[in-house]
Amino acid sequence: QQPVQSPQAVILREGEDAVINCSSSKALYSVHWYRQKHGEAPVFLMILLKGGEQKGHDKISASFNEKKQQSSLYLTASQLSYSGTYFCGTDWGFQKLVFGTGTRLLVSP
Amino acid sequence: GAVVSQHPSWVICKSGTSVKIECRSLDFQATTMFWYRQFPKQSLMLMATSNEGSKATYEQGVEKDKFLINHASLTLSTLTVTSAHPEDSSFYICSAQTRGVFYIADTQYFGPGTRLTVL
Numbered sequence: 281q282q283p284v285q286s287p288q289a290v291i292l293r294e295g296e297d298a299v300i301n302c303s304s305s306k307a308l309y310s311v312h313w314y315r316q317k318h319g320e321a322p323v324f325l326m327i328l329l330k331g332g333e334q335k336g337h338d339k340i341s342a343s344f345n346e347k348k349q350q351s352s353l354y355l356t357a358s359q360l361s362y363s364g365t366y367f368c369g370t371d372w373g374f375q376k377l378v379f380g381t382g383t384r385l386l387v388s389p
Numbered sequence: 390g391a392v393v394s395q396h397p398s399w400v401i402c403k404s405g406t407s408v409k410i411e412c413r414s415l416d417f418q419a420t421t422m423f424w425y426r427q428f429p430k431q432s433l434m435l436m437a438t439s440n441e442g443s444k445a446t447y448e449q450g451v452e453k454d455k456f457l458i459n460h461a462s463l464t465l466s467t468l469t470v471t472s473a474h475p476e477d478s479s480f481y482i483c484s485a486q487t488r489g490v491f492y493i494a495d496t497q498y499f500g501p502g503t504r505l506t507v508l
Contacts, residue, residue, distance in 0.1 A: 282432065312497070321393075321482060321499035322433070367432060369497070376423065377497060379433040 281305055283370045283380035291386045297356045300383045302368030304349040311344050311351040312369035312377060315362075322367060325353075358387045392416050393485045395500030402473055403508055410468045410503045412483030418463035419485035423497060424456070427480045439466045473507045480504050 283304045290298055302311060310329045314322035326337070328344035328351060339356045355362055365384045369377035392415040402408050412422055420441050425433040437458050438446045445458035455477075457469040466485075470477055481504075484497040 314499075319502075319504075321395075321501045324391075324496060324498060327496060375421075376435060376438055378435070382432050 282378060283368055285366070285368060285380040285383045287383060288381070289384040289386075291388065292358050292362075294360060294387055294389055295357050296387075297354070298358060298385060300353040300355070300366050300368075300385070302351045302353075302370070302380050304370050304372075306349065306370075306372045308344070308346065308349055308351075308370055309373045310371040311342075312371070313342055313351075313353050314367045314369060314379075315364045316367065317364040355385070358385075360387050360389065363387045391487060391496075391498040393483065393498050393500040395483055395503055397503060398501060399504040399506075401506045401508065404474050405472055407469055407471045408473055408505060410470075410481055410483075410505075412466045412468070412485065412500050414464045414485040414498075417485070417487055420463060420488065421486040421495075422460060422466040423484045423486070424458060424466075424468050425482045425484070427482060427502075429480075433482065436468075470505065473505070475507045478505055478507045 283302050286301045312327050313325040316322040342353045344351045363386050365382050367382050368380040394413045396411045400408055422439045424436045426436050427433050435448050436451045439458050439460040441460045441463050447453045460466040480502050482502040484499045486495050486497050
């Protein structure tokens with residue numbers, strides 16, 4: 281029942297774009313996106329709430345499709361610092377997050 | 390803002406001993422803290438939800454007598470791994486939740502994690 285993320289891994293050259301998807305088997309109240317570098321804590325990126333909103337800051341944005349129970353994270357003009365593992369955390373209304381399977385992103389020079 | 394500390398950052402112990410891990414929210418009060426376990430190259434698996442002043446709520450399959458959680462104040466939660474065994478070796482991460490206002494959802498901020506190795 282863990283949300284499924286795709287792709288599992290992606291390798292980019294600096295400046296290229298990527299899309300990471302998060303699919304839930306249950307209805308979503310909100311989706312939280314995090315990035316984790318090896319051996320470190322996950323860092324909060326953004327939250328998307330019910331209502332199909334889109335959000336973004338800098339060159340990272342995300343969308344939330346309530347009907348499809350999906351969220352997508354868009355990374356444009358990727359930088360070396362974007363490398364890491366991205367997790368979506370899904371809120372199914374139980375006052376806790378269930379984290380997705382993760383997507384490993386490597387940005388090379 | 391929203392800084393969470395965790396101590397220790399790593400610990401090596403002998404089988405059968407107990408280990409205590411502290412999680413503190415440094416610049417905000419957190420009525421709810423969460424404890425996760427993460428195996429290499431895997432996702433974060435929630436172990437328990439800790440609310441200040443009340444008993445922790447454990448996820449299915451997590452032994453509450455083995456993983457003791459205490460949330461003594463609005464800025465401190467502790468996880469004690471009792472009678473640790475090699476299979477308990479893992480990366481333990483806590484998070485502290487800020488309270489959302491109006492229509493802003495509650496947000497979890499993570500501590501740096503504690504790597505536990507049981508010999």
